Amino acid sequence: PEFADRSILWNSVEQIEKARDSQLAREIEAALPRELSGEQQLALVRAYVKDNFVDKGMCADFAIHDKGTGNPHVHIMLTLRPLKENGQWGAKCRKAYDLDENGQRIPDGKGGWKNHREDTTNWNDKGNVEIWRAAWAACTNRALEAAGHPALVDHRSYKRRGIDKIPSVHLGPAASQMEKRGIRTDKGEVNR
Structure with a gap:
C-alpha cells in the first residue's frame, strides 16, 4: 500500500539495486484518443495497466499529459523486479547451472560450476512490445466503441497492413x- 506514493515506490526500486548501471524501470508511452474525455482516458489507462502489467506482478506508475495542444498521451513506468506477497522485491534473475547430456553440472575448471543467468520473469523479452502494442490497440478500440466513436486504432505499420x-x-x-x-x-x- 505504501507504493501508492510514487516517491516511496521509486526510492524503494533504487535502494534494492546494487549495481550502479542497473536498469530500474521500463517506460511505455502511448497516445490517448482525443475522442475520449479525460475521465474516459483515465479509465482506459487504468484498465490497460491493470490487465497487462499489474495483474502480472509489476508495479506500474503512470502520468497522463494533456496540455490541450491535441497530443494527449500517457507515460507508464514499470518495475522490472517482481513484488513478492510479503511486499519485498524479488530477484530479476537467478543463477542456473549448465548441464551436460546426463543432466550433471559441468565443472568450470576453477573449482566451481559453469553457469549462466536466467531472468525470473519474461518482462524484458523484446517480444512483449508487440503483445503490449496489440493490447493497447484492443483496449483503446473497446473504449472508443463504448464511448460511441467509430474510430479504430491499429498497432501495425502501414506496410504490415498492406497500405x-x-x-x-x-x-x-x-x-x-x-x-x-x-x-x-x-x-x-x-x-x-
Whole structure:
C-alpha cells in the first residue's frame, strides 16, 4: 500500500539495486484518443495497466499529459523486479547451472560450476512490445466503441497492413511549434 506514493515506490526500486548501471524501470508511452474525455482516458489507462502489467506482478506508475495542444498521451513506468506477497522485491534473475547430456553440472575448471543467468520473469523479452502494442490497440478500440466513436486504432505499420503509404515522422514539440510559426524544419520537410 505504501507504493501508492510514487516517491516511496521509486526510492524503494533504487535502494534494492546494487549495481550502479542497473536498469530500474521500463517506460511505455502511448497516445490517448482525443475522442475520449479525460475521465474516459483515465479509465482506459487504468484498465490497460491493470490487465497487462499489474495483474502480472509489476508495479506500474503512470502520468497522463494533456496540455490541450491535441497530443494527449500517457507515460507508464514499470518495475522490472517482481513484488513478492510479503511486499519485498524479488530477484530479476537467478543463477542456473549448465548441464551436460546426463543432466550433471559441468565443472568450470576453477573449482566451481559453469553457469549462466536466467531472468525470473519474461518482462524484458523484446517480444512483449508487440503483445503490449496489440493490447493497447484492443483496449483503446473497446473504449472508443463504448464511448460511441467509430474510430479504430491499429498497432501495425502501414506496410504490415498492406497500405501503400509512407508514414509521417513525429515532429515533437519543438519542431511542431516552429512549423506552426511558419518556420520550416527538416522533419516537417520529410512529412511534406
